Amino acid sequence: MLAACRTLNRLELVTETMRAALEALAVAAPQWLTALAPEEWFDRYERRVDAFRLPVGDAARTEYVMTIGADGFALLAAVYSPDAPGWLRELPGVDVLRRIWVQHYTVQDDQVRWRQDKQLPPGRVLIRSPFDPEARASMxxxxxxxxxxxxxxxxxxxxxxxxxxxxxxxxxxxxxxxxxxxxxxxxxxxxxxxxxxxxxxxxxxxxxxxxxxxxxxxxxxxPVHLPTTRQAKENAGFDLPNFTIDWENQQVTCPKGAKSTRWHPAVRGGYPVIETSFHKRDCGPCPVRLQCTDSPARGMSFHVREHHEALMKARADQxxxxxxxxxxxxxxxxxxxxxxxxxxxxxxxxxxxxxxxxxxxxxxxxxxxxxxxxxxxTGTPLGATRVSQFTRLRPPAAIP
Incomplete structure (x- = not known):
């Protein structure tokens, strides 16, 4: 589902966010904003960001984005000052400005800093447009x-x-x-x-x-996901299905008869799992060591019993x-x-x-x-799957 707003790069995003906040304040508190806004704001934010040419070159763009950041912090400081009406902070445009500035800017030693891409929050919370702050980017x-x-x-x-x-x-x-x-x-x-x-x-x-x-x-x-281990992909060697799990005694036995020395309940990805490992004296001299687990700890992890058995049954059934x-x-x-x-x-x-x-x-x-x-x-039949004319010419499969 494509959102009903244009995808913006970071420079466009902060510029449009500042302009949107000013538009919201111009409607809600025109006299307050008139007394606050310097003359250059009217020149800088009178048009949408796609209506003028952005600065060219890294140095010019860095200077521009710092100017936008300073303007946003100045506006937020005025909105959150004790002298400002408290309801201004509740305006959606102002709240989005605050959230986007937290995501893209930081202040260090009283200096506005532009966050690097690797410093941005994860995509689940990263706002992509001030006009639809709930829309997220995905792939x-x-x-x-x-x-x-x-x-x-x-x-x-x-x-x-x-x-x-x-x-x-x-x-x-x-x-x-x-x-x-x-x-x-x-x-x-x-x-x-x-x-x-x-x-x-x-x-x-x-x-x-x-x-x-x-x-x-x-x-x-x-369909459930199939194993992604090297052994499963190559259809060779030993992975989890080749091991015997003794749930009552909390122990795993490998295909060569060695028994695990560790059984540890843990959580991975929000799901409970069992982590196990084998002793070095059993795995080190094993003649099929290279066909077994690649884990340096000589162990493996798997779901708790109820989940594990349900998954194994589903894989067999499908x-x-x-x-x-x-x-x-x-x-x-x-x-x-x-x-x-x-x-x-x-x-x-x-x-x-x-x-x-x-x-x-x-x-x-x-x-x-x-x-x-x-x-x-009205008896209208369901649409049939489309079959190309060439495919229709394919002879029926021979019956053994």
Whole structure:
């Protein structure tokens, strides 16, 4: 979802932020601002940043950005002074100015400093536009954008119209796996939880496989990530599936019979895990040492028992034809996304802010549901997957 504002570089951002704050104060407190603003502010901020040419050269740009920074700090000092009306601080334009100045500037020894790129806060909190401070920059599969994400849930019964039952709008930096539980909460609040929830790989994790069943009584069905170890990629050597885990005695046995000497509960990425290691006297002389773990500590980590067993079962199930036949019902969701984008313009938000953008998404989903209900009642068939003319010429596979 592209935000309804232009993507700005850092120099443009601070300039537009200062101008937006002055515009807000000019409406809310014109007399107060007139008494404060020096003459050069009127020349510097009378036009939008894309209406004039920015300074050329590193030295000129550095001087310019320091001037903007000093102007912003002067304005904030005046707004937060005891003599200023307290309600000025509550203006959205002033608050955004304060937040962006904290992110891009610092003051050291009474001197304004411009933060280097590596000193900026993480993308989850970095404001990209003063006009939509909730929009975030993100990247997925090589595509970069500033805006939001939308997550759609729909029914997929073959004997009923496919209708959208839930719409979730999130910041663009929110990962799919972080949205899964909130989707379940939203469906549960309206008594729309399915027995089986078909999802993409990004919406699954070992923790969610367990919590979906425990908290909502549903089966989360979707491809789980496969191991990324060297042994798994090369299909050679020994990794976690080749080791025997004794949960009761809290010990791991390697394929050569050596037993772990350490079993330590820990937390990684917010999830509970078990960290283990083996003694050097067992691993050092082992003839298959190079085919085993690459960890310098001669150990490995894995999920706690309930999560580990759920993940192992999911990996085994998704390699079967039965699992594939169940999961193929999800194929229609790609058509839903295409319908929302091409027919309803969902790729771009028409409004500023997360709440208004979410309202747009809900109204779009309602429109799609009306179209689909009409198609169902009039007997209009579902659109088929496009097949090229060349592909149609392919001979059927030989039956062994």
């Amino acid at each position: 997925k599969r090589g595509s970069r954008w500033t805006g939001y994400k939308v997550h759609l849930t729909e029914t997929c019964e073959p004997d009923a119209p496919h209708v959208i039952t839930h719409v979730a709008t999130t910041e663009s930096t929110t990962t799919d796996v972080e949205a899964t539980a909130d989707v379940h909460v939203g469906l549960d609040e309206r008594d729309l939880l399915p027995e089986v929830h078909l999802v993409d790989t990004g919406y699954t994790s070992a923790d969610l496989l367990v919590s979906a069943r425990r908290d909502f009584g549903l089966e989360l069905l979707g 390699s079967t034809d039965e699992w594939y036949q169940r999961y193929k019902h999800r194929a229609g969701i790609e058509g839903t996304v295409a319908q929302a984008v091409t027919r309803c313009g969902m790729r771009r938000t028409r409004y500023l802010g997360l709440r208004k953008t979410h309202l747009q998404h809900v109204l779009t989903a309602c429109a799609i549901n009306l179209v689909r209900t009409d198609a169902w009642q």
